[in-house]
Amino acid sequence: MRSAVVLLSGGLDSATCLAWTRREGFEAHALTLDYGQRHRVEIERAAFVAKSLGAVSHRTIALDLSFLSGSALTDVAIDVPKGRAAQEGRSGVPVTYVPARNTILLALALGLAESIGSRDLVIGANAIDYSGYPDCRPEFLDAFRSLARLGTKAGAEGAEWRVHAPLLALSKADIVRKAVAWGVPYAATVSCYDPEPDGRPCRRCEACEIRARGFAEAGIRDDSAEIA
Amino acid sequence: MRSAVVLLSGGLDSATCLAWTRREGFEAHALTLDYGQRHRVEIERAAFVAKSLGAVSHRTIALDLSFLSGSALTDVAIDVPKGRAAQEGRSGVPVTYVPARNTILLALALGLAESIGSRDLVIGANAIDYSGYPDCRPEFLDAFRSLARLGTKAGAEGAEWRVHAPLLALSKADIVRKAVAWGVPYAATVSCYDPEPDGRPCRRCEACEIRARGFAEAGIRDDSAEIA
Numbered sequence: 001m002r003s004a005v006v007l008l009s010g011g012l013d014s015a016t017c018l019a020w021t022r023r024e025g026f027e028a029h030a031l032t033l034d035y036g037q038r039h040r041v042e043i044e045r046a047a048f049v050a051k052s053l054g055a056v057s058h059r060t061i062a063l064d065l066s067f068l069s070g071s072a073l074t075d076v077a078i079d080v081p082k083g084r085a086a087q088e089g090r091s092g093v094p095v096t097y098v099p100a101r102n103t104i105l106l107a108l109a110l111g112l113a114e115s116i117g118s119r120d121l122v123i124g125a126n127a128i129d130y131s132g133y134p135d136c137r138p139e140f141l142d143a144f145r146s147l148a149r150l151g152t153k154a155g156a157e158g159a160e161w162r163v164h165a166p167l168l169a170l171s172k173a174d175i176v177r178k179a180v181a182w183g184v185p186y187a188a189t190v191s192c193y194d195p196e197p198d199g200r201p202c203r204r205c206e207a208c209e210i211r212a213r214g215f216a217e218a219g220i221r222d223d224s225a226e227i228a
Numbered sequence: 229m230r231s232a233v234v235l236l237s238g239g240l241d242s243a244t245c246l247a248w249t250r251r252e253g254f255e256a257h258a259l260t261l262d263y264g265q266r267h268r269v270e271i272e273r274a275a276f277v278a279k280s281l282g283a284v285s286h287r288t289i290a291l292d293l294s295f296l297s298g299s300a301l302t303d304v305a306i307d308v309p310k311g312r313a314a315q316e317g318r319s320g321v322p323v324t325y326v327p328a329r330n331t332i333l334l335a336l337a338l339g340l341a342e343s344i345g346s347r348d349l350v351i352g353a354n355a356i357d358y359s360g361y362p363d364c365r366p367e368f369l370d371a372f373r374s375l376a377r378l379g380t381k382a383g384a385e386g387a388e389w390r391v392h393a394p395l396l397a398l399s400k401a402d403i404v405r406k407a408v409a410w411g412v413p414y415a416a417t418v419s420c421y422d423p424e425p426d427g428r429p430c431r432r433c434e435a436c437e438i439r440a441r442g443f444a445e446a447g448i449r450d451d452s453a454e455i456a
Contacts, residue, residue, distance in 0.1 A: 063289070063291045064289070068339045068342075068343045093384055097381050098339075099339045099343045099380065102379060106335075107331040108328075110328040111293070111296045111331070112295055112296065134383060135379040139378050140379045143374050143378050147371040148328075150367050150371050151331045151362055153362060155362060
């Protein structure tokens with residue numbers, strides 16, 4: 001059975017990616033980074049989601065990313081902005097961009113994948129709602145695949161790496177529909193950038209706004225605010 | 229003043245890279261990964277080297293890489309081979325290859341560099357003595373530069389990233405000569421894959437053999453075995 005490494009944050013998108021991976025017939029190995037995020041409840045939710053969706057393994061790797069300054073998600077000195085208008089920095093890159101985040105995540109996934117014999121990486125990158133993030137673009141994902149081929153023993157031996165971003169071109173409403181259709185325990189997922197300690201969303205940050213719009217458009221009730 | 233992020237392991241090569249970085253006129257920010265290596269004395273030596281060579285900062289990031297199996301350097305179930313003949317796996321990649329090691333290291337360096345406004349990364353990759361490692365090849369380093377351009381906010385804003393591997397085409401004897409000429413406290417560096425707890429080299433692994441040959445060829449006495 002083919003296996004894949006799925007980056008799992010505890011949010012709706014990566015949970016939906018895990019469901020996709022299982023439906024595609026992969027044995028799924030989930031990988032969560034405990035990077036000192038503000039929203040630590042994500043880590044617990046990731047474990048729940050991994051189990052619910054039948055991942056064969058789930059690893060949580062501790063890597064304190066507080067040395068990455070300049071992002072509202074890792075730097076406690078920067079407030080998480082509320083509302084879309086407040087989001088964008090120069091050149092349209094949001095202040096919630098974490099320097100080299102997806103490069104670091106994919107590098108770790110690559111190392112794990114090579115260690116266990118997987119050749120498939122799955123990441124919840126989305127180029128629609130997160131169009132401002134450079135590391136959510138198809139060109140970036142292609143570049144990572146080239147890098148994987150050149151920088152690994154498996155690649156040197158002729159293996160083909162694949163970087164799947166099954167949500168890349170989906171709207172949030174489409175992701176919500178897929179999540180529901182594929183049995184994702186979406187109410188347990190945390191999308192909020194700045195949740196309450198019990199996981200309840202703030203309902204005001206960009207991620208909450210995008211999520212709320214997605215559920216509204218899909219005509220589905222989001223119970224996540226009721227779960228704690 | 230331009231600044232650069234230098235990956236510093238505590239070994240001779242990365243120490244020489246730090247000296248190169250300073251000579252090139254960069255403000256140097258050293259980055260060491262505490263990845264649960266067998267040779268933990270490297271971490272202490274890295275701090276000493278960073279200070280000796282005038283790095284303006286030195287960060288040690290804890291990231292337990294034990295989830296990367298299959299390498300003699302991180303997997304305690306695999307013995308570090310002694311002698312070059314025992315080194316090479318299928319297709320000439322040594323068993324001391326750590327899955328995606330340089331991809332992970334460069335990804336972290338990239339994140340730090342973007343956070344502090346550096347656009348230059350320095351890594352002690354060497355394609356002569358470590359020709360079997362896929363992630364020490366020029367093509368890999370070029371691919372990483374492309375990835376950095378595509379995957380960062382700085383890149384999206386037009387910044388050019390540079391990945392320097394000043395030792396890439398040098399023999400170990402040449403590296404030893406440079407280290408001496410540039411004032412690297414080489415006796416304090418640890419190249420050994422399997423050192424004694426006090427840092428004394430085993431003198432039998434491939435890294436020790438390459439180092440000994442390099443010093444012999446350069447006609448320089450290596451005092452590292454006397455330091456503890």
